[in-house]
Amino acid sequence: MNYSLVSSSSEILCSSSKSLQFKNEKSHASKSFIRFGGQDLSQTLNRVVRRVTAYKPLVPGHVQESYYGQKQQQDEASLRFKFVRTLLIDNYDSYTYNIYQELCVINGVPPVVVQNNEHTWERIRYYLYEEKAFDNIVISPGPGSPTCPGDIGICLRILLECKDIPILGVCLGHQALGYVHGARIIHAPEPVHGRLSEIKHTGCHLFRDIPSGRNSGFKVVRYHSLVIDPNALPDEIIPIAWSYPGETLPFLDYQKSDVLNDAYGGQAEQNHFNNSKKAKVIMAIMHSRMPHYGVQFHPESVATRHGRQIFENFRKITLDYWLRSPRLHERKVHNSAMMQVPFASQLLRNLPQSKLVSEGNGGNHLRVRKRVTPSYEKIDDRFLKLKWKKFDSLASIAGGAKHIFCELFGEQKADNTFWLDSSSVEQRRARFSFMGGKGGPLWKQVTFRLSDQSDMIAKIGGWLSIEDAQGSVKKEYLEDGFLDFLKKELHSFRYKKEDYEGLPFDFCGGYVGFIGYDLKVECGMTSNHHTSRVPDACFFFADNLVVIDHLSDDVYILSIHDSHHTESTGTPCESSTQNSWLDNTEQKLLCLKASESKKFKEQMSGSAALAPNEGGFLADKTRDQYVEDVKKCLKFIKDGESYELCLTTQIRKKIEDIDKITLYIALREKNPAPYAAWLNFSKENLCICCSSPERFLRLDKNDSLEAKPIKGTIARGSTLEEDELLKLQLQQSEKDQAENLMIVDLLRNDLGRICEPGSVHVPRLMEVESYATVHTLVSTIRGTKCSNLSPVDCFKAAFPGGSMTGAPKLRSVELLDSLESCSRGVYSGCIGFFSYNQTFDMNIVIRTVVIHEDEASVGAGGAIVALSNPEDDNGNHLDIDIL
Numbered sequence: 006m007n008y009s010l011v012s013s014s015s016e017i018l019c020s021s022s023k024s025l026q027f028k029n030e031k032s033h034a035s036k037s038f039i040r041f042g043g044q045d046l047s048q049t050l051n052r053v054v055r056r057v058t059a060y061k062p063l064v065p066g067h068v069q070e071s072y073y074g075q076k077q078q079q080d081e082a083s084l085r086f087k088f089v090r091t092l093l094i095d096n097y098d099s100y101t102y103n104i105y106q107e108l109c110v111i112n113g114v115p116p117v118v119v120q121n122n123e124h125t126w127e128r129i130r131y132y133l134y135e136e137k138a139f140d141n142i143v144i145s146p147g148p149g150s151p152t153c154p155g156d157i158g159i160c161l162r163i164l165l166e167c168k169d170i171p172i173l174g175v176c177l178g179h180q181a182l183g184y185v186h187g188a189r190i191i192h193a194p195e196p197v198h199g200r201l202s203e204i205k206h207t208g209c210h211l212f213r214d215i216p217s218g219r220n221s222g223f224k225v226v227r228y229h230s231l232v233i234d235p236n237a238l239p240d241e242i243i244p245i246a247w248s249y250p251g252e253t254l255p256f257l258d259y260q261k262s263d264v265l266n267d268a269y270g271g272q273a274e275q276n277h278f279n280n281s282k283k284a285k286v287i288m289a290i291m292h293s294r295m296p297h298y299g300v301q302f303h304p305e306s307v308a309t310r311h312g313r314q315i316f317e318n319f320r321k322i323t324l325d326y327w328l329r330s331p332r333l334h335e336r337k338v339h340n341s342a343m344m345q346v347p348f349a350s351q352l353l354r355n356l357p358q359s360k361l362v363s364e365g366n367g368g369n370h371l372r373v374r375k376r377v378t379p380s381y382e383k384i385d386d387r388f389l390k391l392k393w394k395k396f397d398s399l400a401s402i403a404g405g406a407k408h409i410f411c412e413l414f415g416e417q418k419a420d421n422t423f424w425l426d427s428s429s430v431e432q433r434r435a436r437f438s439f440m441g442g443k444g445g446p447l448w449k450q451v452t453f454r455l456s457d458q459s460d461m462i463a464k465i466g467g468w469l470s471i472e473d474a475q476g477s478v479k480k481e482y483l484e485d486g487f488l489d490f491l492k493k494e495l496h497s498f499r500y501k502k503e504d505y506e507g508l509p510f511d512f513c514g515g516y517v518g519f520i521g522y523d524l525k526v527e528c529g530m531t532s533n534h535h536t537s538r539v540p541d542a543c544f545f546f547a548d549n550l551v552v553i554d555h556l557s558d559d560v561y562i563l564s565i566h567d568s569h570h571t572e573s574t575g576t577p578c579e580s581s582t583q584n585s586w587l588d589n590t591e592q593k594l595l596c597l598k599a600s601e602s603k604k605f606k607e608q609m610s611g612s613a614a615l616a617p618n619e620g621g622f623l624a625d626k627t628r629d630q631y632v633e634d635v636k637k638c639l640k641f642i643k644d645g646e647s648y649e650l651c652l653t654t655q656i657r658k659k660i661e662d663i664d665k666i667t668l669y670i671a672l673r674e675k676n677p678a679p680y681a682a683w684l685n686f687s688k689e690n691l692c693i694c695c696s697s698p699e700r701f702l703r704l705d706k707n708d709s710l711e712a713k714p715i716k717g718t719i720a721r722g723s724t725l726e727e728d729e730l731l732k733l734q735l736q737q738s739e740k741d742q743a744e745n746l747m748i749v750d751l752l753r754n755d756l757g758r759i760c761e762p763g764s765v766h767v768p769r770l771m772e773v774e775s776y777a778t779v780h781t782l783v784s785t786i787r788g789t790k791c792s793n794l795s796p797v798d799c800f801k802a803a804f805p806g807g808s809m810t811g812a813p814k815l816r817s818v819e820l821l822d823s824l825e826s827c828s829r830g831v832y833s834g835c836i837g838f839f840s841y842n843q844t845f846d847m848n849i850v851i852r853t854v855v856i857h858e859d860e861a862s863v864g865a866g867g868a869i870v871a872l873s874n875p876e877d878d879n880g881n882h883l884d885i886d887i888l
Contacts, residue, residue, distance in 0.1 A: 089320050091116035092132075092139040094160055096147025096177050099813040100228075100750055102757035103305035104145060104175065107316050109762030116143070121158025126166070129159060133167065141171040141323040144178030146303060148646050148816040150231055151181035152190055161185045164297065169330075171296040171323045173211075176229055179299030183290055187239035194284045196230040196871035198648040199743030200253040201308060204288050206246035211289065211298050213318050215311045224254060225288070226306035226746065228812075230645040230871070233287050233301075246289035246300070255739040256308045256746055257771060296326050306750050307767050386497050387447075389841050390568040391504035391513055392583060394591060399560040400553050403597035406438050407670060409560070410683075412597055413551060413590065414442040419666045420687035421450070423517050423545055425837065428677040429698070429776065430555040435679035437510045437552055439517070439838065444549035445582050447567060448474045451516075452689060453487040453542040455523060455533070465489075465527045467541065472688065486527040487542045491516065491839065492797035498841045510552060511705050511844035514565040518544030519684060519693065519836045519850065520804070522829040528801045530818050535828035539857045543686050544839075549586050551594075562590045565841065622656040622863070625826050632876065634824050638869040641820055649747045649811040650821060653829060653866030660861050668854065669694040676777050680848035682836045693831055695853040698776055699783075701806045701835045703846040704799055708790040710760060712752045714808040715849075716868060717741030717782030721775070732780045736773055740872040745771050745782045747870070751807035751814060752786045759802045760788030796845050806849045809833040811868065831855045832864030 091108050093116040095101040101118065108116045117139070119129075132138045142163060149156025157177065164172065164185045174182045184190050201224045206212040216223045227248075235244065289300045298319065304312035403409050406426065414422045422442040427435035455467040465486035472478045483490050494516070505513045521541040523533045552561040564583040626634070631654060638650040669683045672694050682695040700713040719735040722728030735741055749767060756765050765788035774783045790799060810833075811817035832855065837847035855862050 088113035089140045089323055090114060090138065092129075092142045093118045094142065094144045094158075094163065094178075095120045096145050096157065096160065097121070097813065097815050098145050098147040098177070098754075099807070099815075100303060100305060100754050101145040102754045103750060104143060104316075106753075106757040106760075106762055106765055107305055107313060108143065111313065111316050111320055115762065121147075121160055124159070126159055126162045129163065130166070133170065139170070140327065141173070141319070142167060143319075144172065144174040144181060146176035146178065146228065146813075148813050149177070150190055150645055151177060151184040157181055168295050171319070171326050172298070173319045174297075174299040175305070176301060176303060179290065179301050180231060180233060182292070182297055182299040183233040183238075183242050186241045186292070188242055189234035189237045190231050191234045192643065193230055193232045193286060194251070196643050197227040197253055198230075198642065198871050199226065199228065199745075199747040200739060201226055201256060202248040202253055202288070202302070204246050204248060204302070206289065209245045209291065210322050211291065211300075211315060211318050212246065213314075213321075215314055215318075219249065223310055225302035225304070225309045225312075226750075227253075227302050228306075228648045228747070229301060230643050233290065235285060235287050241293050243291050243293055244287045244289070245291050245298075246287070248286045248288050250284055253739070255737070255742045257736060257742060296322060298322070303750070306746070307753060307770065308746055386499050388499045388568045389514075389565045391500070391563060391565045392587060393505075393508065393513075393561055393563040394587060396560045396562075396591075396594060398558045399594060400555070400558045403560065403594055406440075406553050406555075407673075408597065409551065409553065409594070410440045411666070411670075413593060414440060415666060418664070418687075419683070419685050421545070422683070422685050423547065424683040425512075425517065426673060426681040426683060427555055427679050428673040428681045428696070429679045433556070434698075434774070436556050437512075437554055439510075439512050439550055439552050441517075441545075441547045441550035443474070444547060445564065445566065445586060446474055447546060447548035447565065449546045450686065450688070451490075451518075451542075451544050451546070452540045452686070453483070453490075455526070455536075455541045457536065487520075487524060488527045488797050488801055491544075492795055495796060495839060495841070495843060498843075500842060502842075505842060508561065508563075509554065510561075511703075511842070511846065512550075512552070512838045512840045513842050514547055514550060514563055515839055515841040516544040517547050517838040518542065518686075519831055520800075520834050520847070521831050522805055522809075522833040524834070525805045525818060528804045530805075530815065532819065532822055533828070534822040535825070537828040537830040539691055539830045539855065540686075540689060543684075543689060543691065547838075549583075549590075551590065560594060562587055562594070622658045624654060624656045626654050635869055635873065635875040637824060638820075639871070639873065639875070642869070642871050647811055647813065647817045647820060648870070649744060650817050650869045651809050651811050651866055652821065652869055653809070653825060653833065653864055655827060655829075655832070655862050655864050657860055657862045659859060660856065661859075663856075665692045665694070665856060668856075672696050672854065676852060678776065678852065680836075682848065684836065690858050692856040693836065693850075693853060694856070695836055695848070695850060697836070697848045697851050697853065698774070698781065699806075699808065699849040699851060701837075701847045701849045702800065702803050704790060704796050704844050706842065706844055708792070710756055710788050710790050710799060712756065712786045712803065713783055714745070714748045714752055714786075714806070715774075715781045715783050716745040716748045716808055717771070718779050720779055721777070732773060732775065735780050735782060736771075740870060741782055742771060743870055743872065744868045745784055747812050748807045749784045749786060751812045752784075752803070755803035755807065756786055756788040759791055759794055759799050761791055764789035796839060796843050800845065800847070804835065805833060806835070808868075809849060809851075809866075829864060830862075832862075 089112040091112055093101065093105060093108065095118050097120060105116055105118060144160050144163070147156065151157045151161065160178065160181050161184070164174075164182055172182070174180075180190055203219050203221070204217065204223050204225050206215070206217045208217065233242075238244070286301065288302055289298070291298045300315065303309060304315040306312065400406065400409070404412075406428070410424050414424075419442075423440065425439040427438045430436065450472045452470045453467055455465075466482065466484045467486065468480060469483050469487065469490060470478060470480045519542065521537055521539065523537050523541050526533055548566065549564045550562075552563065553559075554561070564587050566583045631652075634652055638647075638652055641647050641650065665685065666683070673681055673696060676696045678696040678698040680697045680700055682693065682697070684693040686692070699715045700711070703711045705711075717735055717738065719731050722731045749770065753765055753767070765786065767784060767786050769783075769785040771782045771784055774781050805818070807814055810821065832850050832853060834850050835847035836850055837845065839845045851864070853864065
């Protein structure tokens with residue numbers, strides 16, 4: 006069953022969301038990675054005024070009547086408001102930028118995001134009270150407890166000191182509001198993460214125009230293990246909303262059949278539901294005298310109903326508060342204060358480009374210390390020229406993708422070859438396959454290894470080895486890491502769009518390979534507790550490749566060369582080599598016969614490449630050890646340290662000389678997948694056989710970003726009837742829905758950091774996709790990339806994939822590092838391409854055999870959530886019987 010969230014009240018997706026994108030003016034200030042900075046206002050005034058004009062379509066045309074009376078006078082004053090400036094405090098959560106996206110649209114100007122330990126109170130106070138840069142404050146969710154200073158940072162001080170500024174706290178921020186005024190924070194009757202509840206509220210200003218009660222349609226998503234104790238509330242804190250005792254709801258609210266309940270434990274689930282502690286949970290509070298509010302649930306979640314209305318109501322509360330305040334002229338919130346807008350706007354800075362330092366005058370002022378802008382002097386511009394040919398309906402005639410690959414690139418054990426293999430194209434899950442080998446003059450292999458991580462301190466530097474087409478190898482130390490190198494490489498390419506405009510795919514040549522999980526330290530993660538045995542990244546630069554269009558059955562051959570080098574040297578060597586490869590490959594393709602495919606298939610079907618020997622596969626951890634780790638994860642979740650943890654392990658097998666390409670062919674036939682891949686880095690003695698069904702992130706030629714996380718998996722049935730029941734069980738599983746919803750919200754957050762305000766949406770939520778061995782729940786998240794960001798910036802904002810970490814990502818990764826006994830290596834990383842034309846497409850490395858030196862390894866794991874059973878969650882659904 007397919008779901009497309011398009012309700013008129015939804016903050017998830019609407020077809021008009023494109024109209025909310027700022028096409029007329031894409032200024033730097035509207036982009037991601039928002040941080041404090043300082044600059045002379047006059048330098049940015051004109052630019053910001055133009056940007057504010059660009060936001061006008063997002064600003065409500067009027068403000069509804071005041072909550073406090075004097076309707077006509079208030080309405081006239083309200084018409085002067087054009088925007089609201091929010092300071093958004095990030096408690097290192099993975100949902101903060103969902104709030105950011107909402108506020109961009111509702112406030113008409115982006116909020117300024119600072120992390121909770123980024124600045125002193127004195128600095129924050131200066132901008133709130135001296136510069137009067139903000140009209141309200143939002144405190145984000147986050148892991149941990151408000152009773153722990155390391156979890157809450159400056160938020161408690163803000164709640165105590167900012168008595169005259171409207172504040173909204175979400176989840177952890179809500180708990181902080183209660184705690185700072187004397188409320189007790191206790192464990193909830195049960196942890197609730199990624200699950201929905203119906204809410205009853207008092208109808209106060211924060212819930213204006215929102216229904217209340219059972220069957221009212223007001224369902225909210227909850228992510229919390231801690232709550233405010235309702236039995237010990239201080240007088241200042243007034244509850245304004247509650248959940249119903251013991252009731253939670255799945256997002257997809259099916260009516261479970263008796264057959265399903267009887268066959269698959271539905272009654273047991275119901276008994277657990279009935280036995281849960283019956284207690285109201287406070288879902289929202291307000292302060293009796295200050296304009297401070299808190300909500301325990303997550304209004305920014307994709308599945309919360311009326312979530313945007315809550316943020317809109319907070320905006321109205323803010324406007325009304327300042328209209329009533331004698332300090333209205335000081336705050337300059339209204340339209341006549343256009344000169345005040347640049348100050349808040351100029352605080353928006355691209356994180357990698359600025360760093361804050363004190364001016365040494367008591368810490369009240371901020372200035373920008375600009376990092377050195379990369380000059381790319383070490384990498385000369387490459388003027389790439391693409392040539393290509395198309396052969397209509399040739400793929401089937403030539404024997405299909407497998408036959409084409411093996412005939413063109415299968416000699417010498419397919420050394421130094423790649424195959425991004427859409428071996429599962431049902432329901433148009435994927436369309437193109439890309440393949441190639443050691444190519445022309447531009448071909449090279451780059452291999453990167455991080456510095457020693459044994460001290461568990463995050464290090465991004467490491468050694469890069471580059472082998473060129475002539476076999477020459479050079480090594481250098483990259484202080485700023487591999488992704489910085491890759492960004493510079495892509496930046497150096499010059500090309501003409503006309504060269505590839507007629508191609509229906511994005512990869513036209515460039516880097517193809519993998520990025521290992523440990524490169525998370527280059528993406529904001531704090532540590533690697535283990536060192537990978539395999540390289541942390543390895544790529545070919547592919548200047549020649551073959552592309553198969555599985556939809557039309559067409560075949561393309563492409564070749565790129567450096568036209569500037571050819572012209573400057575006066576030699577046609579590269580161009581002639583390019584033409585020679587195109588001509589030779591064309592002849593080989595036209596000579597292939599479908600009958601030869603049958604012969605090859607007979608040859609390939611005779612061996613099982615990793616037949617079990619006496620030793621078999623050995624797991625890094627025993628089942629009992631893994632179950633104990635699951636219990637530790639559940640304890641972390643109960644204590645509010647995480648909402649979801651993707652715990653993994655590895656199984657390994659010593660091997661002798663094997664036919665690796667035979668292994669991959671067997672794997673793709675047994676478990677075809679839309680994002681499968683073969684990578685063979687011969688000099689590294691490293692071969693990767695991947696049958697992943699999951700896309701991590703894609704950036705296409707239209708600047709559209711797409712993620713397709715998988716969460717929720719169940720094995721296929723042995724009969725048609727059993728298979729349908731299992732599929733229905735997956736659809737109706739509250740646990741699996743909760744897993745998926747948490748990661749969807751996380752990916753929305755990751756894209757929210759790098760996408761135009763209003764463009765992030767979820768066209769498909771929790772669709773069931775069926776594969777040879779499993780059914781899965783798959784969601785799709787999309788957004789439009791901010792124009793000032795590079796492909797590598799986008800990759801870094803979302804890596805590692807949330808489906809392989811959990812949420813909140815940073816804290817979850819730290820916890821998983823402490824539990825897991827070895828580096829994940831290639832597993833949980835990404836395989837795919839970064840094209841020279843600034844597009845990319847990367848998968849999530851799951852269901853993959855990694856063969857390195859004398860060992861084959863397979864990673865396996867599963868998401869642990871509050872509803873998990875330690876005895877059941879002991880690995881993901883991965884077939885390895887072909888090994």
